[in-house]
Amino acid sequence: MIAMSLARIAEIVGGRLADVSDEDAARTVVTGTVEFDSRAVTPGGLFLALPGARSDGHDFAATAVAAGAVGVLAARPVGVPAVVVDPVRPDPAAPGTAGVLEHDVDGSGAAVLAALARLASAVAAELVAGGLTIIGITGSSGKTSTKDLIAAVLAPLGEVVAPPGSFNNELGHPWTVLRATRSTDYLVLEMSARHPGNIAALARIAVPSIAVVLNVGTAHLGEFGSREVIAATKSELPQSVPESGVVILNADDPAVAAMADKTAARVVRVGRGAEALDVCADGVSLDALARPSFTLHTGAADVPVTLAVHGDHQVSNALCAAAVALECGATPEQVAAALATAGPVSRHRMxxxxxxxxxxxxxxxxxxxxxxxxxxxxxxxxxxxxxxxxxxxxxxxxxxxxxxxxxxxxxxxxxxxxxxxxxxxxxxxxxxxxxxxxxxxxxxxxxxxxxxxxxxxxxxxxxxxxxxxxxxxxxxxxxxxxxxxxxxxxxxxxxxxxxxxxxxxxxxxxxxxxxxxxxxxxxxxx
The missing domain is CATH 3.90.190.20 (Mur ligase, C-terminal domain)
Known part of the structure; x- marks a missing residue:
């Protein structure tokens, strides 16, 4: 996170200071990471007090400060320097927030998450003004694998921040945004949804200049009701990209290809189909461990690619990653070299x-x-x-x-x-x-x-x-x-x-x- 005083954080999130004077809050600067796990706190960090299944993060505030945090973002005073936001009255008729707030009986968790989103939004806007490129990814499957591939192909171009695992909801998304600093060149974000409107809300926190839509499948069909609703929800991402941005669509999925009509941004189509594509693959073959090889066609050059990940389905993921890197200035040869060494990163995924x-x-x-x-x-x-x-x-x-x-x-x-x-x-x-x-x-x-x-x-x-x-x-x-x-x-x-x-x-x-x-x-x- 960029350095910021507790006083400034309180101003951004609309909170009040507790257990710290106005003068000390102005002098106390968060220079470390923002964490929701007291054991992960770093010196100079900010601790998020969230309710959990077995305990309440508010009870760990003092422990977090003892471990090096300079303050806490909380929904009530916790006996150590804190920015306090008022609890939000829970709406019994409203669906849960992507599974994060099942234990939020008093609205404290919703308040802290809303404050976290406001803080992440302010930081993202400041970093984008300084040259940060934000890449957003969504799809019914393949988001995490593709996120890892994108991080790998962008690494030769500059400093990359990407979420560990699948930090892709109302907690993990802004948490990842706040890992970015002034030296970060590329911020890669997954965006998940369990209800219509979820992706649009995440995109407002950190507006992507490059968006990737992988596929429309049947994940969470029970909650969305139909594949058409899933497609409409995934299309919230390309709709969030400004006219100056780029939307990368997997044209092999008709529901994704149709999203070209839903964005004002320039569209880049990738895939393995016969239609005219901007980035495509042919001659796909698999080795003994199902690692694909293919020829990558980019318009600028045709290069051979051998992936270090497993499964024929990874070809589409790699094409999307290649398109992102090309938009960021990589050469086809650089993309091929990076993909050749980009093995599985996130745990329990192929x-x-x-x-x-x-x-x-x-x-x-x-x-x-x-x-x-x-x-x-x-x-x-x-x-x-x-x-x-x-x-x-x-x-x-x-x-x-x-x-x-x-x-x-x-x-x-x-x-x-x-x-x-x-x-x-x-x-x-x-x-x-x-x-x-x-x-x-x-x-x-x-x-x-x-x-x-x-x-x-x-x-x-x-x-x-x-x-x-x-x-x-x-x-x-x-x-x-x-x-x-x-x-x-x-x-x-x-x-x-x-x-x-x-x-x-x-x-x-x-x-x-x-x-x-x-x-x-x-x-x-x-």
Whole structure:
């Protein structure tokens, strides 16, 4: 965050000072980071007091100041220097704020989040005036993978700030904005939605000059009601870009291509289709670990590209990242070189680990919707049959959440697809109608005997895997985060990891709840 006094912060957010005089507030400057986890506070930082499932951040204010924070943004006085905003009366009829405020019984969380948004908006506007480029990304799936690719291709051009994991909602979005400083050249932001208007609200906090729309799928179909409403909500991002900006659209998705008519900005079309495109790929092939290679056509040059990420679906993500970098001044050759080394970064998203015993684990357990589930299964099928292992394929699948009335049909389709792709073993984790539908779909499509196995929980699934996996086998672990399969994937990786160190230990990203507030809730995409 740019240096700012507590007095100035109070002025921006419309708060009042508590436990600090006006004179001291003017002299007390926030020079560190803004944090909602008291254990992550840095010297000179600002602590956000938010309510959580197990505790209230207000109770950790003194701890945060003792750890180095110079002040707190809170909804009540906390006994240490603070900017206090009045609680907002909760509206029982209003939907939750992207899952952040389930425990906000008195409106304190809503007040702090609103103040955080105002602070982030002021900082973003000041940094943009100084030359910062803001890139916004949305889509039903692929946002986090694409965000990581964009950060990688922009890194040779300047300093990049991007969110860790999927910090893409009313908490994670402004939190990421406030990581930017005067030395930041590019700010990359994910934008998720659970209700119409969510993306427009996020875009107002930090107006993007470059926007990327990846796809329109069925994530959160239960909350949106129809794919048309999802498309309209995703189109809020291109509508937010000013006329001087650029909107990058995946033209292979008709619903995304149609958004060209909804923006005043210049449109750049990317894809693998036959229509006239600005950035496109052809000659796509996959290696043994399903890493794509293709020829990138940019208009300026045609260059060969080999990706370090896994799955045919990553081609579209890479094309969007390439288009962003080209708009920011990169050459096609620079883009190809950056993409060649841009491996998986965010935890539990198509992380492929080759264990010492010859088992390959595809850890894609962070989240799932029908589109990303199909992509994961296709990658699994390729690695086991078309790749080098020639072993058995195992799909360990949990529930895809928030599909509403389509949940039964979509889970049935995934069970059938697993059989059509000739997946050797399907372990269906969890009870309830959706998982029964997945098992039923597999059985009706032709699975029999022990090919499709229902288990009650992750412990039962892990017991089967540990007993039956053998060298050459490939295991995909995938579900919505609420199914808890991430721990199962971590256990599989750490059982026998290359060099004795798992990817989980390497990446250092934690989803563990901190002070009652976990990583900002997900929006169903990868």
């Amino acid at each position: 992380q492929v680990t080759a264990r010492e015993d010859g088992v390959t684990v595809i850890n894609d357990a962070y989240n799932a919707n029908p589109d990303s589930m199909r992509a994961g299964l296709k990658a699994l099928a390729w690695m086991s049959r078309g790749g080098a292992s020639k072993g058995r394929s195992w799909a360990v699948l949990g529930e895809m959440a928030e599909l509403g009335d389509d949940a039964i049909t979509e889970h049935d389709r995934i069970g059938r697809l697993a059989v059509r792709l000739d997946v050797s073993r399907l372990i269906v984790v969890g009870s309830g109608r959706p998982m029964s539908a997945m098992l039923h779909g597999a059985v009706m499509e032709g699975s029999f005997g022990s090919e499709a196995i229902p288990v009650a929980d992750t412990d039962a699934a892990l017991e089967i895997l540990r007993a039956e996996l053998r060298p050459g086998d490939v295991v995909l672990v995938k579900a919505s985060n609420s199914a808890g399969l991430g721990a199962l994937a971590d256990a599989l990786v750490s059982d026998v990891a290359r060099d004795g160190v798992s990817d989980v230990a390497r990446d250092g990203v934690s989803d563990v709840a901190r002070d009652g507030v976990s990583e900002p809730p997900r929006d169903g995409g990868r």
